[in-house]
Amino acid sequence: MQLRRNGASASSPVVDDGVNEQLSDEVGQEPAGRVDDGEPEADGASGAHAGVGTEVEPERALEPQPRNTTGLDGDALRESLGLVEEHLDAIGTDFYSQLFVMAPETRELFGAGMEVQRSRLLGAIVRIVGSADDRDVLEPYLEGLGRDHRKFGVIDQHYAPVGTALILAIRRALGKRWTPRYEKAWVDGYDHIASVMVGAARRDAVISPPWWDAEVVYHRRILDDVAILQVRPHTDYPYRPGQYTYLTTPRRPKIWRAYSMASAPRDDGLLEFHVRTVGAGWVSSALVWRTEPGDVLHLGAPQGHDVASPRSEHDLLCITGGTGIAPVLATLQELEQRQDGRRVHVFYAGRDRDHLYALPHLESIGVRYRRLTVVPVVSPDGPTDRSPDLMGNIVSAYGDWRKHRVYVAGPTSMVATSLERLRDQGVPDEQVVVDDYGLW
Numbered sequence: 001m002q003l004r005r006n007g008a009s010a011s012s013p014v015v016d017d018g019v020n021e022q023l024s025d026e027v028g029q030e031p032a033g034r035v036d037d038g039e040p041e042a043d044g045a046s047g048a049h050a051g052v053g054t055e056v057e058p059e060r061a062l063e064p065q066p067r068n069t070t071g072l073d074g075d076a077l078r079e080s081l082g083l084v085e086e087h088l089d090a091i092g093t094d095f096y097s098q099l100f101v102m103a104p105e106t107r108e109l110f111g112a113g114m115e116v117q118r119s120r121l122l123g124a125i126v127r128i129v130g131s132a133d134d135r136d137v138l139e140p141y142l143e144g145l146g147r148d149h150r151k152f153g154v155i156d157q158h159y160a161p162v163g164t165a166l167i168l169a170i171r172r173a174l175g176k177r178w179t180p181r182y183e184k185a186w187v188d189g190y191d192h193i194a195s196v197m198v199g200a201a202r203r204d205a206v207i208s209p210p211w212w213d214a215e216v217v218y219h220r221r222i223l224d225d226v227a228i229l230q231v232r233p234h235t236d237y238p239y240r241p242g243q244y245t246y247l248t249t250p251r252r253p254k255i256w257r258a259y260s261m262a263s264a265p266r267d268d269g270l271l272e273f274h275v276r277t278v279g280a281g282w283v284s285s286a287l288v289w290r291t292e293p294g295d296v297l298h299l300g301a302p303q304g305h306d307v308a309s310p311r312s313e314h315d316l317l318c319i320t321g322g323t324g325i326a327p328v329l330a331t332l333q334e335l336e337q338r339q340d341g342r343r344v345h346v347f348y349a350g351r352d353r354d355h356l357y358a359l360p361h362l363e364s365i366g367v368r369y370r371r372l373t374v375v376p377v378v379s380p381d382g383p384t385d386r387s388p389d390l391m392g393n394i395v396s397a398y399g400d401w402r403k404h405r406v407y408v409a410g411p412t413s414m415v416a417t418s419l420e421r422l423r424d425q426g427v428p429d430e431q432v433v434v435d436d437y438g439l440w
């Protein structure tokens with residue numbers, strides 16, 4: 001392994017000539033609409049394709065028409081939501097109030113503190129409405145949502161009151177601007193959402209539990225605010241390096257937060273997680289401060305990307321900071337185990353040497369996996385002490401990454417600015433995978 005400091009010499013990494021292969025395979029339950037579900041396209045009801053014998057004015061026939069492959073009235077959905085975009089939080093609050101009145105049993109599905117839940121709901125609505133015309137994007141996302149909602153204990157009967165409460169909340173926010181067309185668009189839209197989610201949840205129930213119980217067997221605080229946990233799932237938990245899961249702890253029941261597996265799949269079934277307390281984060285502080293061996297966590301289904309896919313042979317660039325190193329460690333362990341031939345560069349940011357807590361582990365992997373290069377980026381905390389472009393500038397000054405597959409996981413500002421620098425360098429977006437935890 002070559003170990004270099006900040007701004008290390010800009011020797012060009014080895015690159016290969018392959019193009020157009022995805023860095024990573026989407027596996028398992030990933031819902032984010034970044035994957036083709038392989039289903040045939042449906043012809044939409046938009047009239048974009050003129051039927052046989054239909055008379056069409058020649059000049060109009062030549063105009064490119066947007067395709068609608070879902071039959072939903074996406075324009076009405078977007079227009080109506082756009083009218084109340086300043087009031088989305090209020091819509092979320094009104095929705096849950098209505099829902100808990102109409103179906104009080106649904107309150108049991110949620111833990112304390114609804115803010116994150118509300119913002120996930122609103123994020124999902126915005127995403128669904130944004131892709132309402134595009135079946136290839138919408139359906140995989142909805143299927144993922146349906147499967148994922150099993151872990152909350154959602155059952156088919158919950159979908160009707162959810163739809164009623166949602167449409168009521170949007171209608172109330174629009175007031176006199178609500179029209180019959182909006183009504184139809186939302187009723188049809190929600191019917192579609194519910195039927196795709198219910199179908200996916202039913203299919204998933206045949207092959208997977210709604211969650212996996214996993215006992216904590218090791219817990220160590222390696223920094224004031226960072227802990228490493230190892231857990232043993234009670235039953236087989238299949239996942240790939242680079243993937244993440246939502247988990248919940250009995251000390252904060254029913255509140256789910258995402259963490260990446262920090263270890264490659266092992267024969268003894270153990271999984272590792274790295275957790276940093278985030279402000280008053282209820283789950284992260286419980287996991288760092290009040291978790292001990294014997295606690296049983298619940299793990300949702302694995303989601304996200306297979307960063308170490310054996311089907312990709314392309315050199316890999318990983319840009320990471322803090323506990324974002326976790327999925328990178330899992331990836332490197334797997335590449336090392338199978339002595340994969342690809343070169344890997346890891347840029348790893350931390351406040352100081354202590355906060356680069358995974359360096360010894362990276363060094364030991366590098367001894368056995370000689371094609372690994374690690375570049376530690378010592379970076380003071382706080383935007384006043386550090387240019388937001390620090391990581392992006394170091395990465396782009398280091399070499400030419402246009403033929404690499406790129407994986408980015410870390411603090412949001414670091415991710416955003418690094419992506420900008422990669423784009424400036426001409427790295428195509430489709431070669432880049434960012435861990436956004438599905439954003440729901």
Ligand SMILES: NC(=O)C1=CN([C@@H]2O[C@H](COP(=O)(O)OP(=O)(O)OC[C@H]3O[C@@H](n4cnc5c(N)ncnc54)[C@H](O)[C@@H]3O)[C@@H](O)[C@H]2O)C=CC1
Binds near residue numbers: 324380391
């Ligand atoms: N725990 C996990 O399993 C995973 C976490 N993540 C994400 O990784 C992030 C890591 O969070 P923390 O551990 O709290 O890390 P953090 O917020 O403490 O950041 C780590 C280091 O990155 C530096 N940094 C921030 N912006 C930078 C920039 N623009 N250029 C250079 N350095 C910069 C900071 O100064 C800090 O020293 C979170 O957003 C988390 O969601 C991602 C994947 C897995």
